Amino acid sequence: MINLLLLPVLIPFLFAAVLLLFPKKVKAQRVVTMIGLAFALASSIALLYKVKVNGVQALTLGSWAPPFGITMVSDMFSALLVTSSLLIALFVVWYSFTSIEEEREKAFYYPAILFMLTGVNGAFTTGDIFNMFVFFEVLLMSSYVLIVLGGEKIQLKESIKYIIVNIVSSSLFVITVGYLYSVVGTLNMADISVKLAEIGPSGIVTVIAVLFLIVFGIKGGIFPLFFWLPGSYGAPPIPVLALFGALLTKVGVYAIMRTYTLFFTTDVGYTHNLLMILSILTIVVGCIGALAYFNVKQIIIYNIVIAVGVILFGASVMNESGMMGSVFYLIHDILIKGALFLLIGIIIKITGTSDLRKMGGLMKRYPLLAWVYLIVAFGLAGIPPLSGFIGKLLIVQGGFEGDLLWQSIFILASSLLVLLSAIRIFIYAFWGEEKGQHLISKEKYRHLLAPAITLASLTVLYGVGAEYLVPFMTDATNVLLDPSIYIDAVFEGVK
Amino acid sequence: MKTNDLIIQTTTKVVFFIIFLFSIHIFFAGHYTPGGGFVGGLVMSSAIVLLMLAFDLKTVQDMLPVNYTVITAIGLIISLLTAAGSIFFNVPFFTHVYDYFNLPLLGETSIHTAMFFDTGVYLVVVGVTMNIIQMIGGDE
Numbered sequence: 310m311i312n313l314l315l316l317p318v319l320i321p322f323l324f325a326a327v328l329l330l331f332p333k334k335v336k337a338q339r340v341v342t343m344i345g346l347a348f349a350l351a352s353s354i355a356l357l358y359k360v361k362v363n364g365v366q367a368l369t370l371g372s373w374a375p376p377f378g379i380t381m382v383s384d385m386f387s388a389l390l391v392t393s394s395l396l397i398a399l400f401v402v403w404y405s406f407t408s409i410e411e412e413r414e415k416a417f418y419y420p421a422i423l424f425m426l427t428g429v430n431g432a433f434t435t436g437d438i439f440n441m442f443v444f445f446e447v448l449l450m451s452s453y454v455l456i457v458l459g460g461e462k463i464q465l466k467e468s469i470k471y472i473i474v475n476i477v478s479s480s481l482f483v484i485t486v487g488y489l490y491s492v493v494g495t496l497n498m499a500d501i502s503v504k505l506a507e508i509g510p511s512g513i514v515t516v517i518a519v520l521f522l523i524v525f526g527i528k529g530g531i532f533p534l535f536f537w538l539p540g541s542y543g544a545p546p547i548p549v550l551a552l553f554g555a556l557l558t559k560v561g562v563y564a565i566m567r568t569y570t571l572f573f574t575t576d577v578g579y580t581h582n583l584l585m586i587l588s589i590l591t592i593v594v595g596c597i598g599a600l601a602y603f604n605v606k607q608i609i610i611y612n613i614v615i616a617v618g619v620i621l622f623g624a625s626v627m628n629e630s631g632m633m634g635s636v637f638y639l640i641h642d643i644l645i646k647g648a649l650f651l652l653i654g655i656i657i658k659i660t661g662t663s664d665l666r667k668m669g670g671l672m673k674r675y676p677l678l679a680w681v682y683l684i685v686a687f688g689l690a691g692i693p694p695l696s697g698f699i700g701k702l703l704i705v706q707g708g709f710e711g712d713l714l715w716q717s718i719f720i721l722a723s724s725l726l727v728l729l730s731a732i733r734i735f736i737y738a739f740w741g742e743e744k745g746q747h748l749i750s751k752e753k754y755r756h757l758l759a760p761a762i763t764l765a766s767l768t769v770l771y772g773v774g775a776e777y778l779v780p781f782m783t784d785a786t787n788v789l790l791d792p793s794i795y796i797d798a799v800f801e802g803v804k
Numbered sequence: 805m806k807t808n809d810l811i812i813q814t815t816t817k818v819v820f821f822i823i824f825l826f827s828i829h830i831f832f833a834g835h836y837t838p839g840g841g842f843v844g845g846l847v848m849s850s851a852i853v854l855l856m857l858a859f860d861l862k863t864v865q866d867m868l869p870v871n872y873t874v875i876t877a878i879g880l881i882i883s884l885l886t887a888a889g890s891i892f893f894n895v896p897f898f899t900h901v902y903d904y905f906n907l908p909l910l911g912e913t914s915i916h917t918a919m920f921f922d923t924g925v926y927l928v929v930v931g932v933t934m935n936i937i938q939m940i941g942g943d944e
Binding site for chain 1: 881891
C-alpha cells in the first residue's frame with residue numbers, strides 16, 4: 310500500500326465533497342463528518358506505525374521520477390502532526406454538535422472543516438515547495454469560509470483583515486518560491502536541499518531564508534508579524550477558534566522548522582540567530598498580551614503566540630535536545646490549545662460573556678469544569694508530570710547546551726507568566742461571588758464537557774506517558790537534524 | 805423601462821448551442837492538443853452567462869434547474885475517484901493509463917483515464933463559476 314501516506318489528505322477531501330451534496334441535512338452532515346474523521350484518523354495511525362517500522366515514506370505522484378513529479382513525503386515529524394491534527398478535529402467536531410448553531414451547520418460548516426484538514430494535512434505531508442503553497446491556499450480558502458460563516462459584524466470586519474494579510478503573504482510566498490527556483494532550478498524539497506548544500510553559503514540564499522521566515526512568520530504569528538492574529542482569531546465562534554488556534558499557526562511553525570532544517574543550514578550563524586531573537590521577542594510580546602487582557606479569548610490567543618516562540622526557540626538552537634523538545638512541545642501545544650479553547654468555550658457559554666470581570670463563582674455549580682480547567686492550565690505552564698513539562702525541559706536543556714544561558718532562563722521565567730495568565734482566568738471565573746446568569750441547561754453543559762474532558766485526559770496521558778513517545782520523537786528529531794535521511798527516502802531507487 | 809432585447813435573445817438561442825458544442829470540442833481537444841476540462845468548463849459557463857445577459861437570472865434558472873453546488877461536488881468526486889483508482893493497483897496516486905478501443909461510429913479511439921479526471925474538472929469549473937456569478941448577480 311504505497312499510497313497510504315496520502316490517505317489522511319484524501320479521505321477528508323472525499324468526505325467534504327460528499328457533504329456538499331446535502332448541506333441542509335444536519336444529522337447526516339454530523340454523522341458523515343465523524344465517519345470521515347474516524348477513517349482518516351485510523352489511516353494516519355496506520356501511517357504512523359508504518360513510518361515507525363519502515364522509515365520515511367515517499368511517493369512521487371503520477372509515477373514520475375523525482376525530482377520531476379510532485380513528491381509527497383511522510384517522515385515521523387509530519388506523521389505525528391497529521392495524526393494530532395485529525396485527533397483535534399475529531400474533538401472539535403464533536404464539540405460543535407452542541408456549540409455551533411444550526412444555521413452555521415447548514416451553511417457548509419462541516420465541509421469547510423474537512424477541506425481545511427485536507428489543506429493542513431497536505432501541507433504537513435508534501436515534499437514539494439510549490440505544492441506546499443497550493444495546500445496552504447486550500448487551507449486558507451476553507452479558513453476564509455470558517456471565519457466569516459455566520460456573518461456577525463465583528464466577523465466581517467476581522468475577515469477582511471484576515472484575507473488581506475493572507476493574500477499578501479501568499480503572494481510573497483510565490484515570489485519567494487520563484488527566487489528559490491531561479492537559484493536552484495527545482496521545486497522538489499529534497500532536491501533543493503541537495504542543490505543548496507552544493508551552493509554553500511551565499512548572500513541570495515540567506516535573503517531567501519529570511520523571506521521564507523517572513524512568509525511563514527505571518528502564518529505562524531511570530532513577532533512582529535503576529536499583529537493580525539489576536540483580532541482575527543477572536544472573531545469566529547469557539548470551535549472554529551479552537552481549530553485555528555490549535556492547527557493553523559502550527560502549519561506556519563511546521564513550515565519554518567522544515568525549511569530551516571532541510572534548506573537553510575549553510576548560514577546558521579545568521580538565519581538561525583535571527584530566528585532565535587525573533588522567537589524570544591515573540592515570547593515577550595505574547596506574555597505582555599496574555600497578562601494585559603481581561604478577555605478570556607484574548608488571553609488564550611496570546612498564549613498561542615508564546616507557544617510559537619517557545620517552539621521556534623527550540624528549533625533555532627539546532628541540537629538534539631532542543632529539536633526534540635520542539636517536536637514534543639509542538640504536539641503538546643496542538644492538544645492543549647484545543648482543550649483550553651473548548652474549556653473556555655464552555656465558560657463563555659455559561660456566563661454569556663468573555664470578560665473576566667463579569668464572571669465569577671462558577672466553582673460552586675460547575676466544580677468538574679473548574680478542576681479540569683486547572684489541570685489543563687498546569688499542563689499549559691509545564692508543571693510536571695503534565696504534558697508541557699517534558700517539551701519545555703528539553704528545549705531549555707538544548708538552550709543550555711547551545712550556550713544560550715540567558716535566553717533559556719528567560720524561557721523558564723516565561724512559564725511562570727503563562728501560569729499566571731492561565732490562573733487569572735481560574736481565579737476570576739471560578740472563585741469569588743457568583744456573578745451573572747447561568748445560560749445553559751445541564752444537558753447542554755454535559756454535552757459540551759464530554760469532548761473537552763476527553764481531550765484534557767489525552768493531554769494528561771501525553772505528559773505521563775512521554776516515556777513511550779520518546780522513540781517516535783527521536784525518529785522525528787533524527788530526520789530534522791539529518792536531512793540525508795529525508796533526501797535518501799525521496800530518491801530511493803532513482804540515483 | 806422595457807429594453808428592446810429581441811436581437812440578442814434570438815441570437816443567443818442559436819449561439820448558445822454553438823458555444824456549448826465548442827466547449828465539448830475544446831474539452832476533447834485537450835486530449836492531445838491545447839484545451840481540456842478547465843478551458844472547456846469556462847467556455848460552457850460563458851455560454852450560460854450569455855443566456856443570463858440575454859434573458860434574466862430567473863428565466864435561466866427555470867431553464868436550467870440545476871444546483872451548481874451539487875455539480876461542483878459531483879465533479880470533485882469524479883476527479884478524486886479517477887485519480888484514486890491508482891490506489892487499487894498499488895501504483896503512485898494520479899498514475900493514468902490509456903488504451904485503444906474500437907467504438908461504434910468513432911472507430912479506433914484512444915481512451916485515457918485522464919479524460920475522466922478532466923470531466924470532473926469540467927464540472928467543477930462550471931459549478932464554481934456559475935455559483936459565483938449567480939451569487940454576485942443575484943444581489944440587488
